Amino acid sequence: MKPDSHQLPDNAIGATSSQPPSDTPERVAELIHRVAQKDRRSFALLYRATAPKLLGTVLRILRDREWADDVIQDSYLKVWQKAEQFQDGKSSPITWLVSIARNSAIDELRKHPAGRTTNSNELDEMPGRQSTAQEQLEDQQAANKLNHCIDQLEKDRQDMVRLAYLNGWSREDLASQFEQPVNTVKTWLHRALKQIKRCLES
Structure with a gap:
């Protein structure tokens, strides 16, 4: 389910409209460590620097932009909650972030192997909806x-x-x-x- 916008730190989603900062591994790792300290500004910078790459990964798996957007928000919520678990020597920061997004997308695919279903309101508006249902x-x-x-x-x-x-x-x-x-x-x-x-x- 798509997290409510208030569940993510302020100014995170939508920050992609500004010029992204350098996304070198060192810079991304530094931002993750700051996020672990619940630094909201660093979280917004991290999102801006890395969201396009993570979105590409998720889109490749789900093939649906709206669904992928939901998963990206959920992924960054996990990043905010689990940033302290990141270890520099264990994996690169981008690999760590992509892994969270990829696993979130695959979990969604596991829950909905046929894709997300049409909701009941949409079914009610379809002709011959009993057959369709x-x-x-x-x-x-x-x-x-x-x-x-x-x-x-x-x-x-x-x-x-x-x-x-x-x-x-x-x-x-x-x-x-x-x-x-x-x-x-x-x-x-x-x-x-x-x-x-x-x-x-x-």
Whole structure:
């Protein structure tokens, strides 16, 4: 769910209209450390410097701008709450931020594998809405069963299958994302699909 704007520090969302500061790793790390001290101005600067990159990551997964915007707000709320957990030597600051956004997007995809559903008010305005509602229900039931079967896979295989078959990522993109050779990705996907097929048929 999209966080209310008052849940985020003042002047964070919307700060992209100004010229972004330098987004060098050192600068971003410094801002994260200041955010850990609940520095609102640093949070706004961090958002301005890094939101476009995180939005690109989330859009690539969800393929829906409004949905991605919601996830970005939720991601930065997590950054505000968890900034003290960032460790310089463990990962680069951008990698840490992107990981939060990517995981938030994949969690959304896991919750809504068929995409976000039309709300009831919109259904009421559609001609022949009873048929449409029935079709949506059947689609959601099928999606729920598929989601259940995907959840039986190992965690990294779950994410790989969702990105490959629900969001159309190429094998090369997946290889880069999961830091594995393309042939390994193909093998993992082949085995995962066989496992999902057995689950769906059971």
